Amino acid sequence: GIGGVLEPMQAGPTIIEDNCFIGARSEVVEGCIVREGSVLGMGVFIGQSTKIVDRATGEVFYGEVPANSVVVAGTMPGKNVPGENWGPSLYCAVIVKRVDART
Numbered sequence: 001g002i003g004g005v006l007e008p009m010q011a012g013p014t015i016i017e018d019n020c021f022i023g024a025r026s027e028v029v030e031g032c033i034v035r036e037g038s039v040l041g042m043g044v045f046i047g048q049s050t051k052i053v054d055r056a057t058g059e060v061f062y063g064e065v066p067a068n069s070v071v072v073a074g075t076m077p078g079k080n081v082p083g084e085n086w087g088p089s090l091y092c093a094v095i096v097k098r099v100d101a102r103t
Contacts, residue, residue, distance in 0.1 A: 001026075001027045001028075001029075002014055002016060002022070002027070002028050002029070003027065003028065003029030003030065011031050012031040013031060014028055014029060014030070014031055014032055014033075015032075015033045015034070016028065016034045017033070017034060017035050017036040017037075017038075017067075018036050018037075019036055019037045020034050020035075020036065020037065020038050020039070020040075021038075021039045021040065022034070022040050023039075023040050023041045023042035023043065023044060024042045024043075025042055025043045026040045026041075026042065026043060026044045026045065026046075027044075027045045027046070027047075028040070028046045029046070029047050030047045030048040030063075031048065031063070032046045032047065032048060032050075032063045032064065032065075033063065033064045033065070034046070034064075034065045035064065035065055035066055035067035035068075035069070036067045036068070037067055037068040037099055038065045038066070038067060038068060038069045038070070038071065038099070039069070039070045039071065039099060039103060040065070040071050040093075041070070041071060041072040041073065042073075043073050044071055044072065044073050044093050045073070045091070045093070046063075046065065046071075046093055047063075048062060048063045049062065050062070050063075050091070050092065050093055051076065051090075051092040051093070052064075052065060052071065052092070052093045052094075052095065053074070053076070053092050053093070053094050053095065054066075054069075054095040055094055055095060055096055055097075056095070056097075065093075065095075066095070068098050068099040069095045069098060069099070070095065070096050070097045070098065070099060070103055071093050071094065071095055071096070072093070072094055072096055073091070073093060073094075074091075074092050074093065074094035075089040075090060075091060075092060076089065076090050076091075076092045077089055077090075078090045
C-alpha cells in the first residue's frame with residue numbers, strides 16, 4: 001500500500017517517482033520518497049524511521065530510497081538483552097544493488 005498524508009497539514013506527501021516497481025505486499029508511508037527507477041521487492045516496508053541500508057557502502061538512509069536502487073526486506077542485529085550475548089533482530093530495508101539490465 002501507499003500511504004498518503006492527511007494530518008498534520010505541514011507533513012509532506014508520500015511520493016513514488018517515475019519508472020519504479022513496488023512489489024506485492026509492500027508499503028511506503030509517512031511521507032517517504034521512492035526515487036526514480038527504484039525497485040522494491042515483495043514485502044518491503046518503508047516509513048520515516050525505517051533504516052534503509054546500502055549493502056555496498058554501509059550508508060544508512062531514512063525516509064528516502066535513492067534513485068535506481070533495488071531494495072529487499074532485511075534485518076539488523078539488535079542490542080543484547082541485559083546479561084545475555086543475544087538480542088532480537090530489528091527490521092530494515094536493504095539496498096542490494098543498483099538497477100541494471102538484469103533487474
